[in-house]
Amino acid sequence: FGFEWEPFSDLGHMRYGPEAALVIDLLAEYAWRCALSLGIPLFRVKGTNMFDLSVPAVKQHADLFGDRLYTLEVGQKKLVLRYAACHQQFAMLKDWSISYRHLPFGVFEVADSYRLEQPGELLLCFRLRRFLMPDLHILARDLEEAKAISLKVHAKIYEEVRKVGRDYVSIYNLTRSFLAEHREYLAKLAAMEGKPVLLHFVPEGKYYWVINVEYNVIDQLGRPREIGTFQIDVGNAERFGITYVDESGARRHPVIIHTAIIGSLERYLYLLFDTAAREEASGGKPSLPLWLSPVQVRVIPVSGDQIGRAIEIAEKLSAAGVRADVDDRDESVAKRVRDAEVKWIPYIVVVGPREVEKGVLSVRKREGGVSEMALEELLAEVEKKLEGYPRAPLPMPLRVSARPGY
Known part of the structure; x- marks a missing residue:
């Protein structure tokens, strides 16, 4: 299909021949349609892939990803290549005039994203140093509204994986206090899955999110492979200066849902190719959806x-x-x-x-x-x-x- 490593670039960078480029373009459009199906007003944007580490918000957000960041120096500036669409969308949203009447809404971009994965971890179409992330950020007035929207996101993520005959094993990363205060909400998420989920507790206040759900398939070789994700973010709106005006005229920071409904475009392809491998192993012919x-x-x-x-x-x-x-x-x-x-x-x-x-x-x-x-x-x-x-x-x-x- 023309999905190959590019030997003239850094490790972990892919190139896409004519057929592969077509598949990627179709997936980008499909990811947009998946986002639209949530029924929330959406804005499709585009932006740059590098950001100035001297900007405090950029530096603080980048520090969360440690040594997996691509950095480069241009003149006196030290820049970071974006890990996902967060930097660009947040830098844009801080300049928007937002009222409570506009919320909720989402911002979507198929973002070229960069992660300095270790050479031994690299895997074509799965673990890459440069990939395409159909990143959706949904702004909500408060945590309760974000929780209600995240139930729709969660349902959509499962709907998409089940369309291709697969299912996820989910990991819920959260704090013990979030479990204690939102047990009913978590029970609703788990009920949609129809099977047990793994709870992974993280230290209080360490991350910008209060819950981060990782959706893993078990591949043909029996390995867990994360595809989709969503997070409820309570920290980045304040960090980047994103505000909205509430009913009383006061400025407030929205709660932000991060999600990639089908995962990165390459990881969704990994899921499809793995599904084809399973079909072949069971005596059928491997194929992609028509x-x-x-x-x-x-x-x-x-x-x-x-x-x-x-x-x-x-x-x-x-x-x-x-x-x-x-x-x-x-x-x-x-x-x-x-x-x-x-x-x-x-x-x-x-x-x-x-x-x-x-x-x-x-x-x-x-x-x-x-x-x-x-x-x-x-x-x-x-x-x-x-x-x-x-x-x-x-x-x-x-x-x-x-x-x-x-």
């Missing part, structure tokens, strides 16, 4: 005489928003079908003299079986499966013969 498959339909003409018809089919599918291409290489049909299988392409359409004469398509589906379908039937089936998911056009030439090897 909406994320770089090529959704591959059309294979049996000979040069059918190339025109194959292109016509692919163009009609493309016009309807389905990513289709044509393998017109001078190779055997069997080899081209095998190549499409290796690339996990969900639908393989073979077009020969018989199919042209009868006006039908011979369709091989990745989940199994070969059947004859009219083009309209194939399109209707694919469109039904894509309903509600983001779409994007094919990011490369329609004809496979026009592409270099990579």
